[in-house]
Amino acid sequence: MPEQIFKDQVAIVTGAGEGIGHEIARRLALQGALVLLNDIKPTLAKQAAQDICDEGGTCVGVGGDIADVKVVRDLATRAVSDFGRLTIAVANAGLSLWDDFFDFKPEDFHRILAVNLGGSFFLAQAAARQMRRQGTGGRLLFMSSVAGIQAIAESSVYAMTKKGLEMLARSLVSEVSAHGITVNVIAPGATVTPRTVATVPDYEPIWSHVTPTGRPAYPIDIANAALFFLSPASGHITGQTLIVDGGWTATSPEPQSQFADKTK
Ligand SMILES: NC(=O)c1ccc[n+]([C@@H]2O[C@H](COP(=O)([O-])OP(=O)(O)OC[C@H]3O[C@@H](n4cnc5c(N)ncnc54)[C@H](O)[C@@H]3O)[C@@H](O)[C@H]2O)c1
Numbered sequence: 001m002p003e004q005i006f007k008d009q010v011a012i013v014t015g016a017g018e019g020i021g022h023e024i025a026r027r028l029a030l031q032g033a034l035v036l037l038n039d040i041k042p043t044l045a046k047q048a049a050q051d052i053c054d055e056g057g058t059c060v061g062v063g064g065d066i067a068d069v070k071v072v073r074d075l076a077t078r079a080v081s082d083f084g085r086l087t088i089a090v091a092n093a094g095l096s097l098w099d100d101f102f103d104f105k106p107e108d109f110h111r112i113l114a115v116n117l118g119g120s121f122f123l124a125q126a127a128a129r130q131m132r133r134q135g136t137g138g139r140l141l142f143m144s145s146v147a148g149i150q151a152i153a154e155s156s157v158y159a160m161t162k163k164g165l166e167m168l169a170r171s172l173v174s175e176v177s178a179h180g181i182t183v184n185v186i187a188p189g190a191t192v193t194p195r196t197v198a199t200v201p202d203y204e205p206i207w208s209h210v211t212p213t214g215r216p217a218y219p220i221d222i223a224n225a226a227l228f229f230l231s232p233a234s235g236h237i238t239g240q241t242l243i244v245d246g247g248w249t250a251t252s253p254e255p256q257s258q259f260a261d262k263t264k
Contacts, residue, residue, distance in 0.1 A: 004032035005231055010083040012036045012075050014066045014123060015093025017044035018191035020143065023219035024090055024226045029057025031227070034083040038075055038093070040065045066093045066119035067111070076126035081119045085134055088230050089127035089247045091120035092143045094162075096195070098154045109157050116161035121168060124183065129177050137180025139230045142169055144187040144241060150249045165200070173239040182238040189245025191217040212247030 006028050013025040029035045029052045037052070039045035044065025049061030050188030060082055064071035079086040095115040097108055124140045131138035147155045148162030169183045176183055189205040190196070197203050207216035225244045228234055243249055 005041055006088075007032035009033040009087045009230075010036075010079050010085050011088035011090065011230070012038065012079055012086065012123070012127065013090040013092055014038045014072075014075075014119065015040070016090075017048045018043055020188065020191060020219045020222045021090070021092035021131050021193060021224040022048050024092060025054050025059060026055070026057065027220075027223045027227055028088070028230065029059045030055060033058075033088065035059040036069075036075060036079050036082065037061045038064055038066065061153070062222045065115075066091075067114035069118070069121075069122045072119060072123040073126045076114065076130050080130060085136065086127055086130045087134075087136060087138045088141075089123055089138070090143070090226065090230070091123045091165075092140045093119055094143055094145075096158060098158055100154055101156050104157060112157045112161055116158070117168075119123050119163055123171065124168075126179055127171075128179070132176075132179045135179075138182075139234075140169075140172070140176070140181060140183040141183045141190075141226060141229050142166075142183075144185045146187055146243065146245050146249050149187055149243060169241070170200060170239045177238060182229070182234065184234070184238060185241040186222060186225050186229070187241055187243045187245070188222045189217055189243070189248045191219060193219060210248065211245070211261070212251060215246065217244060217246060 011033045013021050015021040016025040016037045025035050025037045034242050037049045037059050045061035045063045049059040052059040066072050095112050097112055120142050142165040144165045145162040145261055147159040166185050169185045172183045222244055227244050
């Protein structure tokens with residue numbers, strides 16, 4: 001049984017049916033937190049929560065699209081009705097929709113903003129209101145991306161939202177700190193998840209080749225960083241972004257750059 005450092009904590013993790021969010025929810029639950037696990041796919045949310053319960057954690061799966069403000073507000077309400085309080089909110093769900101700038105569709109633009117920024121902002125607001133009411137402090141965590149640090153072709157809208165989350169965290173510091181709430185951000189690099197591997201079958205070898213540590217991240221790498229920010233040990237750290245990318249953003253493109261073909 002892992003050390004129960006999240007005992008008595010109640011957490012919401014969005015977009016946690018699989019991938020990074022699922023690993024964060026799982027680790028929190030196995031270390032004592034009572035977890036509300038959200039996913040846009042209700043059946044997946046319930047199955048993922050059941051899997052965590054089968055391992056010995058306490059977890060309830062709730063379906064819903066976090067772009068809908070009512071959904072995120074209901075998550076906060078549900079945490080309190082099911083578990084009595086809310087002390088941790090992880091705005092993990094994000095839409096990774098990339099496309100050519102010249103052809104980008106307005107409906108895709110608005111959808112990405114609604115999920116990545118709206119979903120994170122209103123979850124943080126609903127959670128912080130509850131934490132302020134409780135007077136117990138709390139932890140807010142946003143999920144950015146290396147795309148918000150280093151420009152990558154065809155990621156303009158996604159990148160803009162991810163960078164926006166960093167500034168959102170910094171902006172909230174002056175409003176939530178008096179209530180004992182910290183707000184931080186993780187910027188993962190390429191991470192092996194069911195989605196990334198399904199999209200790019202050679203995902204692992206490709207990213208191993210360009211990542212200084214010789215491999216992409218796995219969800220556990222991101223979850224380890226997340227659990228530090230969510231733990232009592234990080235109480236004096238707020239408004240910060242931690243890049244977890246095996247050194248990818250610390251390096252620069254080499255001569256066989258991706259731009260060469262596009263200038264023809
Ligand atoms: N995987 C990576 O390489 C990577 C890299 C950098 C940043 N990120 C960020 O990390 C987060 C998690 O990434 P991932 O690859 O594990 O996610 P993912 O795309 O695999 O999605 C994880 C889960 O979120 C759910 N989801 C999608 N949209 C939702 C919505 N609107 N409301 C509720 N649930 C929703 C999906 O159904 C899925 O089960 C995202 O914010 C992503 O932008 C991922």
